[in-house]
Amino acid sequence: MKLQTASRLAIYAVLELSADPERQLSAAEIGDKFDISTHHLSKVLHTLGRAGLVRSVRGAGGGYVFCGNAKRTTLLNVIELFETVGGGGGGDGGNAGAATAEGAALETVLREIDELTRATLNSVTLSTLHMLAAGAEKDN
Amino acid sequence: MPLCRIAYVDHTLVKCLWRAATCPGLTVYEKMVPVYQYLDSHSVFGGKDCWRSMEMPETDANFVIRPAEQRDVADVIALDERITGISKREYLHDLFERYRTRKPDQRFFYVAEAAGRVVGFVVGEIRAWEFGSEPCGWVFAISVDPDEREESVGSALLDEICGRFRQAGVTRLRTMISRNNHLLMSFFRSHGLMAGPYLQLEKDLT
Numbered sequence: 001m002k003l004q005t006a007s008r009l010a011i012y013a014v015l016e017l018s019a020d021p022e023r024q025l026s027a028a029e030i031g032d033k034f035d036i037s038t039h040h041l042s043k044v045l046h047t048l049g050r051a052g053l054v055r056s057v058r059g060a061g062g063g064y065v066f067c068g069n070a071k072r073t074t075l076l077n078v079i080e081l082f083e084t085v086g087g088g089g090g091g092d093g094g095n096a097g098a099a100t101a102e103g104a105a106l107e108t109v110l111r112e113i114d115e116l117t118r119a120t121l122n123s124v125t126l127s128t129l130h131m132l133a134a135g136a137e138k139d140n
Numbered sequence: 141m142p143l144c145r146i147a148y149v150d151h152t153l154v155k156c157l158w159r160a161a162t163c164p165g166l167t168v169y170e171k172m173v174p175v176y177q178y179l180d181s182h183s184v185f186g187g188k189d190c191w192r193s194m195e196m197p198e199t200d201a202n203f204v205i206r207p208a209e210q211r212d213v214a215d216v217i218a219l220d221e222r223i224t225g226i227s228k229r230e231y232l233h234d235l236f237e238r239y240r241t242r243k244p245d246q247r248f249f250y251v252a253e254a255a256g257r258v259v260g261f262v263v264g265e266i267r268a269w270e271f272g273s274e275p276c277g278w279v280f281a282i283s284v285d286p287d288e289r290e291e292s293v294g295s296a297l298l299d300e301i302c303g304r305f306r307q308a309g310v311t312r313l314r315t316m317i318s319r320n321n322h323l324l325m326s327f328f329r330s331h332g333l334m335a336g337p338y339l340q341l342e343k344d345l346t
């Protein structure tokens with residue numbers, strides 16, 4: 001599965017901020033860590049703010065803080081702010097031939113993959129991802 | 141604050157001891173039970189279950205994990221029916237009997253008890269070479285009373301059975317979850333379970 005850039009940046013941003021909900025971080029600080037453009041990240045943070053996952057703090061040393069629940073926010077919750085997951089059909093190939101028996105058979109298989117993708121993304125919370133990241137860091 | 145619950149929030153002995161040291165209003169005995177439980181489930185005392193011989197305090201705000209007994213089966217059936225909406229009376233009676241009488245060192249049926257009431261259960265066993273897989277510990281069912289959730293009862297049950305699997309020399313935990321059961325999926329994920337190398341396939345035979 002490929003994630004759109006905005007979804008990937010959003011996941012990095014909420015992960016970084018939720019690692020310590022007390023800590024304020026600017027878009028530049030988050031961008032530095034993941035080597036990503038501050039401009040793009042700012043737009044993503046704005047969307048996350050509207051969704052109530054982060055809050056911007058004004059003034060000197062301002063930035064963003066996490067204000068969601070890391071144990072209950074899943075990857076799907078974040079990704080769906082930016083793209084549709086498992087919409088079936090579409091893609092570059094469009095829905096050509098969907099009305100045929102072959103098209104319907106293909107749809108059945110694609111739907112199976114979509115369902116698995118959604119179930120996986122909907123069961124992994126930010127806390128779980130923190131745990132996985134800590135494990136990966138230890139292995140390195 | 142009930143210490144047994146605290147002890148399972150973070151699965152480390154350090155946290156458990158730290159809480160014991162900073163938790164006022166508990167007797168030394170109450171403070172030590174989760175510590176013993178932890179040591180026991182991690183084979184520190186060679187699985188002698190030494191803490192079990194101590195008398196457990198019965199308070200509303202506490203729970204213990206212990207092997208299921210005959211008298212628990214009716215409660216387990218009722219709890220399971222409440223959660224799944226399906227009565228599995230015969231199956232669960234049969235399961236308990238099989239677990240008690242055959243291969244009890246590889247089959248585990250534990251309940252969580254609070255104030256004399258069964259508030260959760262876990263069932264699992266070590267299976268070897270099925271589907272060509274090396275021996276691993278399967279969890280077939282885990283459920284917690286809806287009124288007692290998010291208090292670490294489920295984690296305590298899972299910790300217990302994992303400790304048993306480890307004692308038996310098994311190093312892998314496996315389970316199967318309905319992909320629509322978001323709650324159970326999140327629970328197992330939070331305990332570090334990931335998709336395994338097998339994929340379950342099925343077909344309608346009607």
Ligand SMILES: CC(C)(COP(=O)(O)OP(=O)(O)OC[C@H]1O[C@@H](n2cnc3c(N)ncnc32)[C@H](O)[C@@H]1OP(=O)(O)O)[C@@H](O)C(=O)NCCC(=O)NCCS
Binds near residue numbers: 288289
């Ligand atoms: C899944 C279940 C066993 C969890 O029991 P529990 O005692 O509430 O679990 P815990 O308190 O130990 O929770 C452990 C972790 O699971 C996850 N979790 C628990 N409840 C959750 C919820 N409502 N939403 C999302 N994640 C949840 C969290 O990550 C939690 O960690 P936290 O305590 O740090 O937040 C219980 O909810 C249950 O019985 N559900 C029904 C199970 C079922 O369908 N059984 C029949 C088929 S076998």
